[in-house]
Amino acid sequence: MxxxxxxxxxxxxxxxxxxxxxxxxxxxxxxxxxxxxxxxxxxxxxxxxxxxxxxxxxxxxxxxxxxxxxxxxxxxxxxxxxxxxxxxxxxxxxxxxxxxxxxxxxxxxxxxxxxxxxxxxxxxxxxxxxxxxxxxRSVLVINNRFEADLEPELWQGDALTAALREAGRRLAAWDLLPAPFPIEEILPPEDLRHVKRLYGIGGLSYGNLSVRKDAQRFWMSASGVDKSNLREIGRDILMVKGYDPEANTMVLSVPPGVRPRRVSVDAIEHWMIYRAHPEVGAIIHVHAWMDGVPSTQFNYPCGTYQLAEAVAEKMRAAPDPACAVVGLKNHGLTITGRTLEEILERIEGRLVRQVPMT
Missing domain, CATH: 3.40.50 (Rossmann fold)
Structure with a gap:
């Protein structure tokens, strides 16, 4: 793409x-x-x-x-x-x-x-x-194709989704901004509703998180959900199983009978990283910053193939892609680890809440 x-x-x-x-x-x-x-x-x-x-x-x-x-x-x-x-x-x-x-x-x-x-x-x-x-020149990858083929034993989640829920609660407690600037203080409610319609999202939140299930699949938070309250499989937490380049669509497994939410717009970025680095077990994206991190060069929009490629390129250049922090220019951070808990332990107390603009 x-x-x-x-x-x-x-x-x-x-x-x-x-x-x-x-x-x-x-x-x-x-x-x-x-x-x-x-x-x-x-x-x-x-x-x-x-x-x-x-x-x-x-x-x-x-x-x-x-x-x-x-x-x-x-x-x-x-x-x-x-x-x-x-x-x-x-x-x-x-x-x-x-x-x-x-x-x-x-x-x-x-x-x-x-x-x-x-x-x-x-x-x-x-x-x-x-x-x-x-x-x-960017190409959005925000369409989802939902296939009701998730294994029954995963309809209520597993140990990995439990870890995702706990990580979401911990991140929410850090009180990070929902965007690189305090958008809720800037926009009145009607304008905020326009934003949600424009970007096809259910709400604005501090970022997203995912955890690898197997060689091909990963669990990921849905778009715009409250990360402190990730509950239902297929709505709050989704199983990403692939990317269809012909349709330019993320492909997801959901339980039957569930009306699913869209997965986070950064799913294409997480998919690229998991595919390229089998040792990566978890990824967290936050709208915050850390001093001294390598950053992407261009201001590609969220949810685009180009931003995903730029982040993936920086990950490949990291000394250890399974334990890396990459800055998204004027936007935030993508952080890899072997587990969600390990990522949180590495970054706790080190995040700068306001993203520098250049």
Missing amino acids: RGMDVPVFTFYGRVPEGLQEFVEGVQAALEARGYRYDAQAEAPRLVLNLITPEDPRPYRRKAQATFVISLMRLDRVPEPAIQRLYPYLVRALSNMLIVYTPGQGARFFTLELGHYIEPEGAAFYERVADRIDPIA
Whole structure:
């Protein structure tokens, strides 16, 4: 699975007053790196949604593979910028919001990745395109195929799911943030509901965790569930048994008669790590940080094949992949171990709650 070789992009909406030069500069920078502009594209890879503070109109996606980046001009950025501007990202149902301020530069806001700035100056539009490119070339792996073939003796779980529940309770007690920033303090309830609909999740939580069952399968927490209360097999805890590259879908075993939840969006990442490193027995992902850890280079979105590849590459380079910590740039940590308990003992008291943004 790879991103498209020639991403097609388009604009949505009229160019707001004072944004024409910025729009033209971004378009030229994208075309210079191989993107193709198509004003009539039915299912573009990338939509640049032109909005104003008075009208943060959303672009309604016709295809799951479409990423939306909203562009807006402000002559003065209100402070605190995150609290004041994140609602525009959400109301426009965007993967990223870029706020351009003439004479200063562009501020970037993304749900997963926080807030950072590119100042005006040399190669400004090329640097803006550098921020856009990882998103536009990414491929989401968030679809699930549920097969009611889980062995009856596992319908109520096993010793591994008991360990998963206990690890979830311990992590919840550490009071980690549900995202790299305190999103619940930034977004009102209606905007938070928009976020959940946009990303197809049941809620926002501090991360996810999994434990290997055998050579091919692993148990993993579901998307958006309360990790301190992992109870039902097939809803709160799921058995991941593979990845179907043709359908770009995670394949899961569930008990019959259960209405399953989606597995965590990071299932593709965990699948890659377990497949490449038989000695890895457990994985925890948290929205926190540790000083001195190797980190992925690009801001790939959560749930994409590209982010999974980037993390897997860092794991391969670790001295001991079964006992490694990899930073996800501007997002959090993925931590491997032979057991969940061993991971928790290694990281307890060492986590930095706020993820640094760069």
